[in-house]
Amino acid sequence: MVDVVALIRQRMKTAQSRQTSYGNVRRRPLEFNVGDHVFVKIAPLKGVMRIGERAYRLALPPDLDRVHNVFHVSMLRKYLSNPSHVLRHEALDLLPNLSYEEVxxxxxxxxxxxxxxxxxxxxxxxxxxxxxxxxxxxxxxxxxxxxxxxx
CATH class of the missing domain: 2.40.50 (OB fold (Dihydrolipoamide Acetyltransferase, E2P))
Known part of the structure; x- marks a missing residue:
């Protein structure tokens, strides 16, 4: 029985190591500087996020002043400036709980x-x-x- 448990632990450790190395190869370090423009992927999230290597505080437009302005790095994509790129920004009628009704x-x-x-x-x-x-x-x-x- 002890041998079986040891074998299972060894296999789990090997699988974990393989998954870690697989993830590390595909992970790309993202770093933003003050003044950088980013695209934000917004998803519902609870809890407080700390600012640091993994989270950034963003300057949001005034109509989004009720939205928490700290985002995890996984929710950000670097914006590469392109003069022909026109962003369509439409104001949303936000409800008090910061959601909006789809029409x-x-x-x-x-x-x-x-x-x-x-x-x-x-x-x-x-x-x-x-x-x-x-x-x-x-x-x-x-x-x-x-x-x-x-x-």
Whole structure:
């Protein structure tokens, strides 16, 4: 029994070492300086983050003054200046809990998903403040209830 436990521990240590080296090869060190422009990938997160090698405090636009301005390095992408690149910035109507309500613009496609004993209709919905690539498939029944004006 002791030999089995030792063998399992050895294999786990080997697997952990392999995963660590695999991750380290693909990890790229990111470092930002004051004045750098970055893209922020926003995701819900709880807890306080400390500023340092892994987190940065950003200067956000005034309309985002209620958003916590410290972001982990994994949420940032360096912005490379390009004169032809035009960023589309639209103000969001933020609710007190810093969320916003999605507003559907139009239905751009339909499909029927066939299950064993029933069919479910889906519609592809284009949302305001999103590009067409970000359109989502939603159950038609729910969309008819929430947004009857689309139909």
């Amino acid at each position: 559907s613009v139009q239905i751009i496609d339909r499909k029927i998903k066939v299950l064993r004993n029933k069919e479910i209709g889906f519609v592809k919905v284009l949302w305001r403040n999103h590009v067409i690539e970000e359109a989502t498939w939603e159950p038609e029944k729910e969309m008819r209830q929430r947004y009857p004006d689309l139909f």
